Amino acid sequence: MKPKNITSADVARLAGVSRSTVSRCFKADSRISDNTRKRVIEIADQVGYQVNKIARSMITRESDLVGVVSSGLHDPFAVVLIDQLITTLQQRGLHPILLDASNETQLEISIKKLAQYQVKSIIITSGSPSSAIGAQFVSLNIPVILLNRAGQLDQANLINCDNRTGSTLAAKALIEAGHRNLAFINSKNSTYSGTKRGEFFEQALALKIEAGEITLHQVLPSKTGYVGGYEAALDLLKNLDHPTGVYCATDNVACGFIDAAKFEMGKKIPEDVSVIGFDDLPIAARAPYNLSTIRQCPTDIAQATADCIQTIDTSPKPKRIIIPVKFINRGTVAPIKIA
Amino acid sequence: MKPKNITSADVARLAGVSRSTVSRCFKADSRISDNTRKRVIEIADQVGYQVNKIARSMITRESDLVGVVSSGLHDPFAVVLIDQLITTLQQRGLHPILLDASNETQLEISIKKLAQYQVKSIIITSGSPSSAIGAQFVSLNIPVILLNRAGQLDQANLINCDNRTGSTLAAKALIEAGHRNLAFINSKNSTYSGTKRGEFFEQALALKIEAGEITLHQVLPSKTGYVGGYEAALDLLKNLDHPTGVYCATDNVACGFIDAAKFEMGKKIPEDVSVIGFDDLPIAARAPYNLSTIRQCPTDIAQATADCIQTIDTSPKPKRIIIPVKFINRGTVAPIKIA
DNA sequence: ACTTTTTGTGCACACGTTTGCACAATATTA
């Protein structure tokens, strides 16, 4: 706190120009003679001057800070997503400040804190802001971007992966492999995406369910993620006529399901049960799982998010973006055994 | 940028007091009558006033921003560590801004950017800052904290887990299980911690190696992490007299090693090879691995880091902190088979 | 040679706080 900073005034004095001139040397557009600019920059480098972004933000009333709120890094897809966000934002000269929001009240608090920093935008990857807090941000002109979330506030920008197509592809793959007894595994307190995937899966199967050709179990274990999948397998596979085709809300759930199926219930994957996940995490490709899954690409999402932030000045209308997905068929879908 | 903010002046006017008074209402210590404080706060809430931290930083010349630089979130231990950092820092009223630094030049750039934000401190979890950049931070009075890193700059605060004890415990466990043919698996371009673990492992075995009782292979695959471990297993286990006790620089390496050993080389773990990892990642406890490992606790590290930041004003002397570790013996260490 | 445009620089105000100092009002003590 104490030490005097090197300010533009110092550089100005050394270069024999005014502070304004120094300031203009660090903005791209300004009309400054090439000579003075070169000289000023040189002197600035020499004395280790760096523009004070706090002060700059003060006057411009905007910053290149971006708020990113997640519920920790427990969810593996959140990890790869935030990883991409960090690098993508950085490439574009934006700086993410991360906040944890495990519950709704924590979310509100976090969001308010961000407002104090004049953040350029706020990216939410967990929970959903209440419409009250949303309204506040609208009045502050801070755009909100919801990633794979529902939005009850319609000024928010929405970026979602294509849950419908993904779930339809999963349904198709399982049906084509001959499976008739299916399950969707999610969690009691599911994310928005998880719920949607279940809905779309059911929609894709609706006709065949009505025709009695297919049965579908919606499984909602009390826990979420890996342990949820684990729990679900224990429950689901204890009867002899268990489902043979399982679609999991996430790869994480799928891994838990597979581990329990193999190590606790003595099942073989995919001989006894076919499994499809969602996300295509790095772990899905590894030998112990070799999981067939719906890939949503975190890079695409991050790019779309950055685009969204940067175009928001020119086109303030909230955007609705759908990121495409792709079925990656590895080794956990097999034709049904003929009994 | 355009919209006028609600400032302390606004609240002041509404409350019929001066800006100074409003300001003081939001600082804990100040001498303000309970009446006015209550009234001002109420009005502030009513109109949605929030102190502008940018402006505050401007005058106090410090912020509650903390820089955290990592090389992405590819390394799983980095993930759990940063996860803990985020929540711990937030609990203490600090806000992490994350930067990616995959290489040294990127690191330098990132660090400079942080300086522009008057960060209270900068936490480095990848690479090591050059002494040049270190010196700059010293002159700016921004403390640097190195997590599980080497420090060639001695003004930096160093927080390391106890690699020596960890490696000694690993050596002891393998020896007590009767293993004579050992290997340490790390990576060609290893982290500081990895290298240290190898050194300490060798030190712990030094006497027995000299006595000819033990042989130790230092294995340095070209890749790092999971694929490095995978690669190492393919190479190491192709001969019949391969090592039977393997210590891996990280759990991530260990997982790669185990998967390749099981799925590529047809080995059984721990019957054919005993394996010990380092970190105790969540995945280590899961059924497919059930990995015996050295636990370093990310929570402890995060706490120590936060403590370090907060005590730095009162005791500016750079600290050297060692975080204890613990041997978690799960299911990948078995007594050697008697041939 | 004289007007008009262009180019480069400086002045001074603004951004929204914090805080040392001054000072009135109140409480305490002699």
Next chain:
DNA sequence: TAATATTGTGCAAACGTGTGCACAAAAAGT
């Protein structure tokens, strides 16, 4: 009651930058 200590509040000067406006100098046009 007068002198003194305490408490609460306001004034005004920072903090380090950006930018509209003014203006001189140079360049371009007539």
